[in-house]
Amino acid sequence: MTIEINLLPWRERVRERRSKRFYLALMVAAVVGVAAGAGMIYHYQVQLVAQQQRNEHIRQQLARLDGDIRSISEYEGTHEQMMERIEIFTRLQRGRPQTVHVFNQLTESLEEGVHYTRLARQGDTLRLTGVAENNRQVSDQLRALARASAFEVPVLSEVEADAGQQQRRFSLSVTQRLSPSEEAP
Numbered sequence: 001m002t003i004e005i006n007l008l009p010w011r012e013r014v015r016e017r018r019s020k021r022f023y024l025a026l027m028v029a030a031v032v033g034v035a036a037g038a039g040m041i042y043h044y045q046v047q048l049v050a051q052q053q054r055n056e057h058i059r060q061q062l063a064r065l066d067g068d069i070r071s072i073s074e075y076e077g078t079h080e081q082m083m084e085r086i087e088i089f090t091r092l093q094r095g096r097p098q099t100v101h102v103f104n105q106l107t108e109s110l111e112e113g114v115h116y117t118r119l120a121r122q123g124d125t126l127r128l129t130g131v132a133e134n135n136r137q138v139s140d141q142l143r144a145l146a147r148a149s150a151f152e153v154p155v156l157s158e159v160e161a162d163a164g165q166q167q168r169r170f171s172l173s174v175t176q177r178l179s180p181s182e183e184a185p
Helices: 008-108 135-147
Strands: 114-122 125-132 155-161 168-175
Touching: 114 135, 125 135, 135 155, 135 168
Parallel strands: none
Antiparallel strands: 114 125, 125 168, 155 168
């Protein structure tokens, strides 16, 4: 007697079990993959929202800093204007006694018979126009101005005689000496 064993149905069942396990593992892997993908998408979405909030905060801070910078620039401009005004006031305050001193020296150095008809100031230079009775008085006036403590040596620009009169018209310029308080700055 021979026994014949038919393994075909057994192989078929094993093959079906293997196929079911494979498809089940494949479905589990697909579900895990989809869940992992959804988790990653959620994670990146949360990070993206957080980064957008940080970016918005930075934009707000930058806008505030830009406003502060504009304010500082305006304050600096105002500060510079104020410093210029203070400098002008300081120069004027220092120049007040000097101006009085210059006028005192002009009147003290005025020789008899000499009259000033015009006085102009440009910086530290005074331009004087005047009338004298003769040339000697013009020379004496130049020497008197040279001796005055408020002036450097005067420079005579012209002397002319008035037609029909004995008066002499003269023009001169003299540089003002700076006082020690003006030389310091």
